[in-house]
Amino acid sequence: MNLDRRLLGLATSQPLPFLKAVVSGAAGGALQIAQAYILSLTAALLFLHTERRGELPMLLGMLAAIALLKTLAGWWSQREADRGTGNIKEELHKRLLEAVIARGPIYTSSIASGTLSSRISKGVEALDPYFSQFIPQLFLALIVPGIILAAVFPTDTLSGTILLCTAPLIPLFMVLIGQAAKKATARQWETLTRMGGYFLDILQGLTTLKLFGRSRERGAAISELSEAFRKTTMDVLKIAFLSSLTLELVGAIGTAIIAVQAGLRLMQGTMDYQTALFILLLTPDFYLPLRQLGTKFHAGMEGVSAADDLFPLLEGNVQPAQTHAISTAIAPNHPISFKNVTVFYPGKDTPALEAITFTIEPGKKTALVGPSGAGKSTCINLLLGFIQPEKGSMLYGRTNLSSLDLASWREHIAWVPQHPRLFNRTLRENIILANRxxxxxELMEALELSGLGPVIKALPDGLDTLAGERGARLSGGEAQRIAIARAFLRNAPIVILDEPTSHTDPQLEASLRTSIDTLISGRTALIIAHRLSTIRNADRIIVLDKGTVIAEGTHEELLGQPGYYREAVTSVNRGCS
Known part of the structure; x- marks a missing residue:
């Protein structure tokens, strides 16, 4: 019957608007009975009781008033249903965003951004017909026919019995056809989500596709997905038309039975004209809410399919927010220690880190080196609180990081990524994200220390210049300087750098290096190192491979030991000679 307990739970969170919508709809049903009665009485006076025609102006005025009230009741019912739906959608958008934020960047990097965007945007919008149409109509389909039966039975028992016996046929056929509709709608929604995600991914990678001459090929793939969506949509429409035909047929047959038996009894003189007309006028209105429920059943089916995509995101395993107050002792004079830390990523059998132990000394520069996939980024994700260890512990001084408030802990960290994320806002807004x-x-000082001051002064709009989508209006070096300016503005005791100079030319690297050296001076710094110039100056170098620590020491100490580090340095020196 398309009743999803999860969606009903959302509806009960906004009970008043939906209650008003149902009450208004029921009032419209009661007004329909009054309208049918006055119409039948008007016809009887007009054709049979001519001596009472003086009452006609009053009856016509009452009909006009009832028609106006019916219109207002219908408008108010839909308005309240839309208001309740709007509140639910707003709350659901908020909850979904909070769920994505709680899962963190590890989750968002594991799913296509286009797919996630389609789920949240189109998914929530797909719930609109379910709440604004199907839920109110479900109650009206129970209430309005009941009100009409209560009016018909005292007037004519036979007609009331016919209505009562034929009414269940409509929901019966609706449920039977709905089983096929559910599968077809699920396929349609899956195709739509995949198509939306794929289209967004192609738009984001259009430059690369153009360079390699593959844009037309991807266009053909979109055409194939569009054709698949067309076919699934037509499958849904076929079932919807079949359902409408069946429900209309049942309603028409029921109306015909009422009309025939009322006509025969009218001719036999066992039923008076006004009663027969009154029942005939009410019969279509008796079946109408049930037929509309069948129509809106299919409108709400897409909402159920969307819910199957949305609720796993809300109900999945999300790490609870840490609520303990952070110690005021957080400062650059405590070591950060990894004690036998093991990490598994979801769906992976091999650990990303396995029982690693090392210490980041306060006020020192510690470098993490190792081949791709060694676990360097996982260490940073642990420190930033994006993931939690399966085993082992991480300590700040003697305090376990898991006992600290995560938001407060992050306030004590400045992060300079390898590829900084810039938003299509002004440069000012992009920089003050670090410290509103x-x-x-303080902002001007951060600009000067990061070397961004001359760049800003050369721009016509200065700090009010839009960065463009993902910083499209800026060069790579300018984007890196913005990331460094954020770190200066953060003014945190702990700095984490995912080597921001790894993809720069030597001249730009030297310029950025000056700003970075100023940034990490006197602070606890952890650097993922890719270049020898960075590694050589580190106070401590930790070498990772396959999720384990295989060596650690200073540059000179590690050069004296056989293994990955000496081979990497020797290879770099050989390439430079």
């Missing part, structure tokens, strides 16, 4: 309470003088 920073003063104008």
């Amino acid at each position: 309470s920073a003063s104008e003088s």
